[in-house]
Amino acid sequence: MVTLIQSQTQDYPTAADEATVDLADSPVRNLNQALHGAAHGQFWTVENPGGKHNLAVGIDAEVSVTINGHAGYYAAGMHQKGEVTIYGNAGVGLAENIMSGKVHVKGDASQSAAATGHGGLVVIDGNAGARCGISMKGVDIVVGGNIGHMSAFMAQAGRLVVCGDAGDALGDSIYEARIYVKGTVASLGADCIEKPMSIEHLDELAELLAAAGRTDNPADFKRYGSARNLYHFSVHNSTSY
Amino acid sequence: MCGIAALQLRNPLLHSQMGSLLSSMMCQIVDRGPDSAGLAVYDTPGLVSGNTSTLSLLGKDQGLPTAGIAAALESLLPAFAGTAVKVVGDTTFVSSAVDTGLLAKAVRETLPDSTIIGRGEHVAVMKSVGHPMDIAAEHGLEAMSGSQGLAHTRMATESAVTAGGSHPFSVADDLCLVHNGSFSNHATIRRDLLREGVVFDSDNDTEVGARYIASRLKQGDTLEEALTNLGKVFDGFYTLVVTTADSMAVVRDPIACKPAIIAETDDYVAMASEYRALASLPGIETARIFEPEPGKVYTWSL
Numbered sequence: 001m002v003t004l005i006q007s008q009t010q011d012y013p014t015a016a017d018e019a020t021v022d023l024a025d026s027p028v029r030n031l032n033q034a035l036h037g038a039a040h041g042q043f044w045t046v047e048n049p050g051g052k053h054n055l056a057v058g059i060d061a062e063v064s065v066t067i068n069g070h071a072g073y074y075a076a077g078m079h080q081k082g083e084v085t086i087y088g089n090a091g092v093g094l095a096e097n098i099m100s101g102k103v104h105v106k107g108d109a110s111q112s113a114a115a116t117g118h119g120g121l122v123v124i125d126g127n128a129g130a131r132c133g134i135s136m137k138g139v140d141i142v143v144g145g146n147i148g149h150m151s152a153f154m155a156q157a158g159r160l161v162v163c164g165d166a167g168d169a170l171g172d173s174i175y176e177a178r179i180y181v182k183g184t185v186a187s188l189g190a191d192c193i194e195k196p197m198s199i200e201h202l203d204e205l206a207e208l209l210a211a212a213g214r215t216d217n218p219a220d221f222k223r224y225g226s227a228r229n230l231y232h233f234s235v236h237n238s239t240s241y
Numbered sequence: 242m243c244g245i246a247a248l249q250l251r252n253p254l255l256h257s258q259m260g261s262l263l264s265s266m267m268c269q270i271v272d273r274g275p276d277s278a279g280l281a282v283y284d285t286p287g288l289v290s291g292n293t294s295t296l297s298l299l300g301k302d303q304g305l306p307t308a309g310i311a312a313a314l315e316s317l318l319p320a321f322a323g324t325a326v327k328v329v330g331d332t333t334f335v336s337s338a339v340d341t342g343l344l345a346k347a348v349r350e351t352l353p354d355s356t357i358i359g360r361g362e363h364v365a366v367m368k369s370v371g372h373p374m375d376i377a378a379e380h381g382l383e384a385m386s387g388s389q390g391l392a393h394t395r396m397a398t399e400s401a402v403t404a405g406g407s408h409p410f411s412v413a414d415d416l417c418l419v420h421n422g423s424f425s426n427h428a429t430i431r432r433d434l435l436r437e438g439v440v441f442d443s444d445n446d447t448e449v450g451a452r453y454i455a456s457r458l459k460q461g462d463t464l465e466e467a468l469t470n471l472g473k474v475f476d477g478f479y480t481l482v483v484t485t486a487d488s489m490a491v492v493r494d495p496i497a498c499k500p501a502i503i504a505e506t507d508d509y510v511a512m513a514s515e516y517r518a519l520a521s522l523p524g525i526e527t528a529r530i531f532e533p534e535p536g537k538v539y540t541w542s543l
Contacts, residue, residue, distance in 0.1 A: 051269075051517035070516050070530075089530065091516060092500060110532060111497065129532055130497050148497070149535065 017042055024048040028055060038063045051091065056084050059101070073110075076103040079120065092129075095122045098139055111148065114141045117158065123212040130167065133160045136177055142212035152179055153189065161208050163216050171224055175231070179224040180205050182216060190240055191230040195223045243408070243421040244270025244373075244394035244514045245501075247482045249489045249541055250387075252508040255523075259285070260385030262522060264377055266511070267392040269518035271373050273421075274394035278376045279368030279407040281359065281417040281484060283389040288334060288365035293323075294341040296348055297359030297366040297411070298333040299404055303352050310335070310351060317347040330380035331369040331404070332358075341414050356405055356442050361415030363388075363486040368407035388543060391484050393419040399427070399446040406443050410451035415486040418454060420447040421499045421514060422478035430474060450475060454483060468492045468538045482512055488542040497535035504528040510541045 021031050023046060031046065032054065038044065040062040049055055053072035056065050056079075063082040067075070070088035080099040089107035098117040108126035115131065117139025124132075124141070130148030133141050133155055142161040149167035152160050155177035165183035172189020178201070179192075188194075197219075205218040230237055246266035250256055259282065267278075282288065289295045303310060307326040314324045314335065324337040333355075337344050341360050348355060359366025367380045373394040377383070393408035400406045409417040424430075427446035430453060435441070439452050450471065457467035464483060468490055471481075478498035483490045491512050493501055504511045504519045506528045513519050522528070533539055 050520040051515060053517075070520070072515060072517050089516065108532075110500070110502075130535065150496075 020045040022047045028052050032057055035059050079103055114139050142208055174226045180221040182221045191227050192224055193227045195225045197223050242273045242396045244273030245419050245421050245482055246270055246392040246518050247512040249389045249510045255508055257386040259387040259390050260382045263390035263392055264382050265521050266518040270394050270514050273514055274396040276397055276402045277370040277395045277407040278373035279393050279409050281364055281366045281391040281409045282385055282387045283363045285365055285385045285387040293336050293338045294344045295336040296357050299356040299358045301328045301331050303333050303355055313351040314347050332367040359411040363415045366411045369404050389484055391417055399423050400444040406445045410448045412451045413455035417484045418451040419482050421480045424475050424477040426476045464490050465538045465540050490540040491533050492538045493533055493535050495536035501533050504530050
């Protein structure tokens with residue numbers, strides 16, 4: 001157990017070390033500072049997260065971070081390379097702007113999970129709130145439960161897999177992201193339509209489900225994507241946006 | 242932003258800890274609204290008592306000494322009513338074993354410039370300007386017991402930072418409303434209510450919501466119906482918590498602009514703007530934790 005205080009942030013574990021940070025007596029800022037200096041291959045455990053905000057943001061190394069408990073807003077934001085696993089729920093803006101690596105939430109995630117994500121994989125075993133994958137730009141998202149309304153709004157690239165149901169206005173104003181939903185869709189947003197499942201789609205869905213550690217059958221899913229009618233502004237479409 | 246923390250204690254054994262639990266929750270939502278704050282507590286000994294109406298008046302200084310206020314009220318009210326006046330923190334409490342309306346009339350006559358911020362047999366309301374935890378400490382929240390508690394930390398947007406603009410708004414017997422967000426059509430609804438004869442205490446948008454709910458309840462709506470009707474009439478962003486003598490309700494606007502999270506156990510229902518406010522509650526590890534669905538009214542009764 002290391003207790004991080006302001007003057008001791010240089011006491012990082014060395015490569016292949018394991019470290020535990022107890023947030024009951026260490027500030028979040030020091031945890032993040034230490035994670036920014038972490039070396040590849042390290043294992044970090046965070047105890048008593050207590051729903052604190054900004055946990056494990058800005059990781060840029062092949063480290064593995066386990067958070068034992070619920071996380072607050074913006075957990076694992078701007079994530080690159082490493083892996084963050086949250087044994088609990090995550091608040092608003094989980095893995096916002098993730099670039100690569102993996103973020104796995106064992107419970108539920110609040111709104112705007114993986115918003116604007118460019119790459120990497122975000123797995124949510126439970127439900128995700130509204131605006132999941134809003135403006136996603138290449139991230140892959142696998143949700144074990146349901147997702148809320150306005151998910152994949154203006155999604156540009158990447159894949160969103162939903163093993164439960166999707167809320168209203170799914171994929172509104174979507175560009176080239178692919179959405180797979182196993183359950184029902186409350187309603188599709190503007191310019192989002194159901195599309196046929198080809199072998200290519202079944203294969204990529206199987207890969208995504210496997211990467212998320214799930215055993216759902218890809219054949220049970222439907223695919224949704226852009227009708228490509230609203231890409232370029234045309235005045236006679238003005239009421240469709 | 243604003244912060245909300247609300248607690249309904251189902252297990253009477255926890256009533257003695259109401260203040261300390263609500264205080265620990267409130268402490269985690271200060272960042273969301275540091276300019277002013279307010280509290281509503283239910284069935285708190287020392288502040289309210291059964292078969293007695295209690296009015297909460299804004300401010301500790303009412304322009305008259307408490308003995309003078311008590312004497313003036315006693316002259317207007319029946320002798321058997323046991324009228325009493327006390328100051329706690331920045332709030333003046335007036336109690337008497339008469340109908341709330343009668344007590345309010347006597348208070349308005351005695352203290353025409355005073356603002357009544359809480360009324361009823363069960364609720365005491367306290368609000369002020371300043372750091373929320375200073376306001377809580379000044380009123381002695383930590384030591385209070387009770388059946389329900391509601392805390393609000395305000396970041397003002399729609400009206401000025403004043404004690405009167407702080408939440409909760411309590412405009413009918415034992416009814417309190419707190420709000421995170423802003424109503425955009427409150428001026429229109431205010432005009433409609435003014436035409437119905439409703440009187441307002443502040444320029445605040447949330448007061449319009451509270452007056453609207455009180456008006457609907459008076460017309461026979463249940464709390465759930467009143468909040469469903471509010472959703473049809475009010476435009477804007479909101480997470481609302483409403484408490485009555487024996488119930489608590491939570492509703493979010495249909496696009497869920499503002500956060501809310503609920504923890505439910507056999508012992509309590511707790512609601513807060515952020516999970517961290519719930520993190521230190523007893524038994525939170527095994528509580529049922531969920532975010533309320535957009536536009537859906539949730540109610541719990543004691």
